[in-house]
Amino acid sequence: MQETDAQTDQTPPPANEADAAPQQAEPVTSDIPGEAAVTPPGQTPPAQGDSGLSEILAVDGLRQRGLELWAWTQENILTLNMLIQLGLLLIAFVPAIIFGPKLKRLIEKHVRHRVPAGILRRACDALATVATLIALWITLGIFMSFVGAMDASNGLLSAAQSLLAAAIFIRLVTLIIRSPFWSKVAFYVAWPIAALDAFGILGDVVAQLEAASLTLAPAEGDNAAVTISMLDIVRAGIIFAIFFWIASFASSLISRQLENVEELNPSFRALLEKILNFALPIIALVIALQMIGFNLASLAVFSGAVGLGIGLGLQKVIGNFLAGFTLLADKSIKPGDTIEVDGVFGWITEMKSRYVAIRTRDGHNILMPNSIFIDEGVVNWSHSDRAVRIHAPFGVTYDQRDLRLVQKLATEAAAEVPRVLETPKPVCNLMEFGDSSVNFDLRFWINDPPNGISNVKSEVMMGIWERLHENGIEIPFPQRDLHIKSSAVTLPTLTEAKVEASE
Template sequence: MEEAAAPWHQFILDYINSPDFLWEGGAILVVLLVSFILAQVLKRTVYKRLGKLPSTWISQSLVPAFTALTMPAAYVLICAMVKGNIINRGIEDVLLTPASSLAVGWFLVVMVNRMTNEPFWQKLLGTIVIIITLLSISGLLDPTTRALDGINFPLGTLNITLLGIIKGLFMLLFLIWMSIRLSGAAESQMHKMPNITPSMEVLFAKVLKVILISLSILIGLQSVGIQLSSLTVLGGAIGLGLGFGLQKVISNLISGVILLLDKSIKPGDVISIENTYGWINKLSARYVSVITRDGRETLIPNENLITNYVENWSFSDTKVRLRAPIGVSYDTDVRKAIDLCIQAAKNCGRVLNNPEPKCPVKGFGDNSVDLELRFWIADPANGVTNIKSIVYLQIWDLFQEHGVEIPYPQRDIHIKNSPPPDLPKELLDSEDKGR
């Protein structure tokens, strides 16, 4: 062990005592200093010109990413220029190449952390970058690449290598990430356009995302070396199997597209389906997010909205008529009670004056004269039960003030007198003897 390490130990000592060490060490320090100064100047210039812009993608994402990458990028570029001059002077390159590799790894790690905010992907990609950097510094990157390229996986007429699979996976992950980011940026821009409805905005975003991800998969397969024409039969079999296994998922996807095309529901609509009532928060590829009045978010599959009965309270008009049944005593002036009910509805700010509230007589019940107050609101998304409660409280106050009685269930029992029943003669004789 000591004999194997002796040549390396002697090489390090000789190099440290040589002038080349001073040249390279000094060059690295100068490059670090110049890179730091240049990065600071660029950061101040960028923040001065772009950092004060309104809250946009440039000020929130591009400027912080640029400033974070300025230092490693400047170091890589300046180090490459200095390395050429050092080599031209006949100085042995021992430190500059590893320093350049470390700078490139530094740049890639910072870029990965800016690309994603998920800790799992940051750790995974950062570890891969560090491993590649260490292999490059130690001189083992090329032998490792050749070894991976020598591992083959025959697939019919294709000959896929392990290196090609790794490159394809990296390419596929990067392209899918770019597709998701681009579709998200496009959706944000469309959200700012007043001429695009929410339904069309979601539809365009979905179509764009599907197209970009499909292109990413195709490019990833091509980078591995797989010709698409050779996957015709295999793709058909896989598609058939997926069609049976993912029948519900595909049904929800198609139902989502239909909902967007016919514009029957859109974000912000107030709907009622089965036991769920609330307003639509989001239209997704597989489900619709509905927020109830309790603040709970319910995810309803798109297929249910196609096949089931759905009440859209704001489909063509946001105006909704509500009904509030009321009973008054038979001793009450019914016309006066009707006027008080209408006045109670008009006293509530959310109740519309046009159409005006109405209060017809619905019938004569067992205990009361049955009335039904009908009034309109234009904001069902703000709640229905709460406005009915406010109207009921107004009616209660006015009835108490004007002496209108709200009856409670009651029953009258009438007992009629009848002659005593005929008793048997034996009982009558026994009573006489007892006296």
Template sequence: MADDGRLLPPADRIQPLDTLPVPDWAEAEGWARQVLGWLTEHILTAAVAWQVIIAGAAWLVATVLAKLLRHPAERLVVRLKRIRPLQRLAWTLTKQLRLLIFVLLISFAGRAIVVFAPVDYARALGVLSSLLTAWIVIRVATSILRTRLARRGVSVVVWTVAALDITGLYGAAVTVLDAIAIQAGEFRLSALLFVQATLWLGVLLWAATLLVKVVDRRLQTVTDLSPSARVLIGKLLRFGLIALAVVMALTAVGVDMTALAVFSGALGLGIGIGLQRVVANLLSGVFLLMDRSVKPGDVIEVEGTFGWVVSMQARFVSLVTRDRKEILIPNEDFITNRVVNWSHTDNYVRLEVPFSVTYDADPHRVRALAVEAAAKPGRVVEKPAPVCHLTAFGDDGLEFILRFWIEDAPGGVVNVTGQVLLAVWDAFKAEGIQVPYPHRDIKLREPVRVVMEPADTAGTQHGS
């Protein structure tokens, strides 16, 4: 400790100032001079300045011309609605109208400069024209993709590779990416390998998805296959093509699959434990398609939810209710819960309507009127014929149950039940048969004296 109270390190750990490393300012200065020299020779020149001015003027002219030509171009695109592919191509070019005009202007300016001036005065314009032309061509080519995110993602990736090749930096970029690597035993994972695997995987997955969609459309036209068989074939094909795409992508970049066997096994075990519900839903979907207990077009009821099965996906079943709400039910619920399928084997469904009448009604006449009324709605079938039974002598009246059959359960059961009830009501009304309502008779064991008190006249007089 010093005299002033400060803590000092031990004497043996104090490093003399003359032994500290001195920065190599000469090397840094030399590197800075090289960078400045390259900028002065290639960028900070009169030729580049003139090209920047020409490009700026061309951009202003392209902006004005694009504003003048945009509305006529859009009207022309609308007229091409009968030719969808051509209209989509024209619409993409219309969106890039200013950039397209700009490329034409700088290309013409570059060719004109070469005639009257050295090539250096047009080299930057040529590189810029090549880069923008590549971008326009890529945007037009990717217009066939349906989603906006896919179009932009593919365009940026492909244009980046094209830009590196145009500027002559492709080889240097490959060398840098390959130098950034992680070594794990004999397996070496570099940034270049990761980028290549990602690109291969994206292309192969896109091709697999496109092939699955084509096969699905073809399967929908095969009438010999049931709806559940079509969905099952489509799912198996999708899983198989995705697995094949992953294997092909890893093989294409030179990854040894045998070296990943142990790792993939451990990864599969971890995924299986962490994603038990997801795997259960996937397997449940396959079982549903194989036993055909639920298929597209069926009318089902799950835990009080009634609706039509419109599609069966990998993890869930899409159910549309009568009020057009789409409910996504996990496949596992169809395996573990009770499911009512109104159209599993056939569309014939028996419905029951309980009702009661007063005790002064003739039960034989009531049964005949109820059967006759149940046959009036058009959706009620003649065979089996409606039947009506007396079930109990209730507290308020005679209790009956009316049973009838329909053959179009997908058309709904509540509406036809309401029609039958209205027909029964009209028949009972015409015959004077009454429907009882709850009432109670109170009997007192001892007489009760009721005293009527006179009105409060004193209060009235006081108020007056």
């Protein structure tokens, strides 16, 4: 039993020396708040804060990325080829500064006076303005050819030329079109394309846009599926914007030519302008879709639902649009007519697809929807003839016995006003025997209602007032005679009334 116990108490020897190495003691952490951890003897205490900060900021990863960036810079930027391109880029400014002003003078002296006024003249002025930039762009192209002929990379020159082309394009659009909207469109289209091309990722972006597609109609039988990619949408938008501007320019050009055709009446001219403004943008959209290879027959799949939604949402807009065509077709109103509608008096300055512009005597431009003219009606003072008859009512006292003299004085007062027509002559009629006066109505004609109705009426009535007073004829004001008849009933005095009220 003693031998057995002795064998049991014996510890087996270590298998090797590594197993026999003493184990490191773990640092003892104090449970007392604020007391630092105790480091066992023979060990170096860890650096305070280095481990946690390194883990949070990923210092090793940042250091590795910095080394990779520096290696890429040395390989692609700090090279002889890049230095040569940078030198050529700086040298390109010298011929641009020399030949740019000469190109500008050449355009202004030999080209500008030979083109007609309008958009072509503005194009010449715009080219003259950016002549130096154009010379710089041409110089960069020549230097790129030289560098490419030496089988060397010309990435820097290509990026500079792309950015310069975008700047020239935006400047030309701004100077030629002179539209803030189209200037912004050119800015947001040209700069992203130029930036992507400068960094050499334009091809990758185009490939990604081509891969992102939307299925409009699934494949059925022999008909293939109808799909459209994001690249097709971008291309269609750019092409539509270009053709829409061309259509707008053509519409305005045709409208100016129509204004010079005296055989066309204003109503028919406005109708043609409406048709052009409606048809040309649609043609531009169809051309844009055809140029990207879009099959218009596939629109029949969902055109019914889209048309129904548009019809319900734009019911009033479509109603005003159709009302405008109706007004122009039946020639009820036309530009230049003097009208009165919904309490507004003025003359028509222009007729658009959605509204009619009316200029009042106060100088205000009121835009009336076309549907108001159809639903509520309109008073056209110059529909068939610009001559308008105006009424000027007045009255004299019953003391005046010679009423024909009153008529004569009134017609003479109207005839003295320059705007009153001699034919038909002014007429003064006796209308009624009123409560306080004998009432007359002076009627006269004018042929320039756009110049005002109230002002000419005021001049005529001022003349009537002066002539009547010169001849001692009074214009009465309403009078009432009150007759009080006495009765047998005795009215109480004020004192008696107060006594009765107190009782």
